[in-house]
Amino acid sequence: xxxxxxxxxxxxxxxTEKDLENFFSQFGKVTEVSIVKDRFSGNSKGFGFVNFxxxxxxxxxxxxxxxxxxxxxxxxxxxxxxxxxxxxPKRSFGNNRSFGGNNRRRF
Numbered sequence: 001x002x003x004x005x006x007x008x009x010x011x012x013x014x015x016t017e018k019d020l021e022n023f024f025s026q027f028g029k030v031t032e033v034s035i036v037k038d039r040f041s042g043n044s045k046g047f048g049f050v051n052f053x054x055x056x057x058x059x060x061x062x063x064x065x066x067x068x069x070x071x072x073x074x075x076x077x078x079x080x081x082x083x084x085x086x087x088x089p090k091r092s093f094g095n096n097r098s099f100g101g102n103n104r105r106r107f
Contacts, residue, residue, distance in 0.1 A: 002051075002082070004031075004058040008065075009047040009076035011035070017048075023070060024050045028057020049080055 008020065017033040024030050035048035052058040058079065066077040 002080075004052040004055055005080040006050050006052070006058055006062055007047065007076075007078050007080045008050055010073050011044065011046050011048060011075075012071045012073050013044045013046060015044065015071060019071070020048060020050060024052075024061055024065070027052070027061040027064065029053035 006024075008024075011020075015035065017035055020035070021030050021033045024033075029052065030050060031053050032051040033048065036045045037043060038045055050061070052061065062077050062079055065075055068075055
C-alpha cells in the first residue's frame with residue numbers, strides 16, 4: 001500500500017483528515033489519511049499523507065492537484081518517499097579550535 005501514498009504539503013493548519021479525504025476522493029478510493037502533528041502541542045505541521053487503493057488514482061491525484069488551491073493555500077503534492085531513519089546531525093570537531101569566542105589562536 002505504501003507505493004500508492006502521496007505527500008501533501010502547504011496545508012492550512014486548521015484542515016482535518018476528513019477535509020483531505022473529501023478532496024482527494026475525486027481521484028479514486030482513499031484508504032488512509034494522516035495529518036502530521038506536533039507531538040507536544042498537537043497542532044498540525046502543515047503537511048500529511050494520503051493513501052489510495054490503486055496506483056492510477058495516486059498518479060492522477062499528484063498530476064491534477066499539485067499547485068491547486070485548497071482552502072486558500074497552493075498544495076504541494078508528490079509521491080511519498082520511503083521514511084528513512086534519522087540518527088541525528090553529523091558533527092565533527094577535529095582540530096577546529098573555534099568553539100566560540102573571537103576565534104584567535106592561543107599559544
